[in-house]
Amino acid sequence: MERITIDPVTRLEGHGKIEIFLDPDGEVANAYFQIPELRGFERFCVGRPVEEMPTLTNRICGVCPEAHHMAAAKAADAVYHVDPPRPAKLLRELLYSAFYVTDHTTHFYALGGPDFIVGPDAPAAERNILGVLAKVGMEVGGQVIQARKQGHNVIEMIGGRKIHPATAVPGGMTQGITEEQRVEIEKIGRWSIEFAQFSLGIFDKIVLGNEAYKEMVLSDGYTDRTYYMGMVDPNNKINFYDGKVSIMSPDGERVGTYAPAEYRDWIAEHVEPWTYLKFPYLKKVGWKGFVDGVDSGVYCATPLSRLNVADGMATPLAQAAYERFYDTLAPTPESGGKRLVHHRLATHWARLIELLYAAERMVELATDPEITSPNVRTVPTDKPTEGVGMVEAPRGTLTHHYWTDERGILTAVNLVVGTTNNYAPMAMSIKKAAQSLIHKGTVVHQGLLNRVEMAFRLYDPCFGCATHSLPGEMPLQVAIRNSDGEVLELMKQNC
């Protein structure tokens, strides 16, 4: 069997490796990705006070500290059975919205954008933010930097620090904001709305306006009909900070909605012998392998997934963009009634719609009459026990689950991070892209391989924190296979 290795996957955490196995006829037999995984975080946390977790977990890696800060604070709220006052929740969500603006902006212009705007066949050295700006104008670079700078300023105003926020604590926040700060944040939010609309315009012009790119987005090689996961508010609209998790079937039927604390009733993990990574799947549907369809429990948790599970966006401009997204890519509803987009490369478009929503939400929150209230904390008084905190991280649903003794000292920790949710879809997307692009007689040149990487990159995976050891109760299934892929032994635990 011939092996083609793409190493490293450029612009991804941890020097990933994608391996494509070809059969004797030169067709793709299998495609895998392998990532060196970080280990021992849960063990590292045990024995520490739970209130340390919001500042400890946000140092796992430098990419999304805000998401860990929020999930940890919410889990600590739950451990102490305390409900923060409304102004504290508003402040947390405001900080989180500013983070989303920064993160999604960066992804589009620096990571995902280069594939489209510079072109998938361009030399790797040109597929970066400089290549993007050469196409769209250097002045746009100034706006990207401004968006990031302003986002960091908002995070510092509310979170106390630019990079690793520190103000969310069990029961609320350690500080509020002043009227002067509120005015500044509102101004930044309004600027961000314009910037998000401008960015959607670029996508419209360069990607949707290019028939070749549009064809690639709609191609079967970048399409998988899986289940979808995302957090929604009581009106089934997307919410990044709080709500329930909704699951949508590949045929547009809402399978169910669950509270964060119920996640283990819904999610189990599958283990393969060729990687340390564990593959989450929907427990009620079951693991059927790396395949899509209603019978396979593989689910996806990305910006595209969030749009697919929601009935719409909670802000007007994002709602209009949402409708255009579905009118363009999925004019016909699935049999279950909901219009779904299964084209994975559309995740880049979905990310920009979320950018617009985050910017609009910033303004909504910054103009809430209670946002400057000093009532930002309910001091916990209950005996601590166990709690789950969940937010939508840019890279997928993020779950923190803590157990403590009666003093609030951690006895067990479990994290299911955003990227982990997408391990199976990523493996499938890679294989499918490879299958559609590599055939007998096809010369595998760099542009072609980059298209396989694009299948991976659209998930914006981050492996810095995608790691955990099980506390002993998570559902687990281990398949041991021989070199022909046949299962020799199947071991199950808690499922």
Place this chain on the structure above:
Amino acid sequence: MQFCQIKTAGAVLPKQNCRGSFAPDLLDRLIRVADYVPGEPQPRTQIVRGRTQIVPGEPQPRTQIVRGRTIVIGLGNPMLGDDGVGWRVADEVEGLLRTARNAGRSIPDVEVERLGVGGLRLMECLTGYEAAILVDAAEFRDRPIGEVCSCSLGELEDYAAGHLDSAHDASLRTALALGRRLGASLPNRIEAVTIQVQSTDIFCEELSPEVADAVPVAVSAVMSILMADM
């Protein structure tokens, strides 16, 4: 007694003093490196690929304290074993500078920071400075654990061996090019001090013995750059 054969101002340091913390006499010697007095004979500071050697007693070129606003940044994650070595070096450099300042010595305008970011974010953190020294854990191919390398950023043999790259935006090289084209005030000179590490994938707060031993060497390298003609 074991010796780790690190030459600093001509002295060979006992190994147990190299690990984790500094002996008082080493602190004093390093402060003296920082305490440059124009016109007086200084130990010649020679930084070569792979290690820092300070050779006393030879004719000295005139050195010059770095001018302008300078930042020393320790890069890495202090929760990931050897990955935190950049922070440890930054801590020690900060301590030395503080001690020297408290002693009334003339110290260049240096700020010390600890970060876990690369690419665009790191570039943004460098704006407004005239010189920068990045201290980073590195995993170069086929280099011995604990080896300290000191060079300019442009001379770095493998840009992705440490934290200068970011998986989620751009390499520092691209980010700097972007910043400069946008007119950002970025350092004219960026130096890298790297420490070859062993383990960066298990959560713990301890350094490997060889990496802990390299901390004083890396501190010495940073101090030498601060005192050299930038």
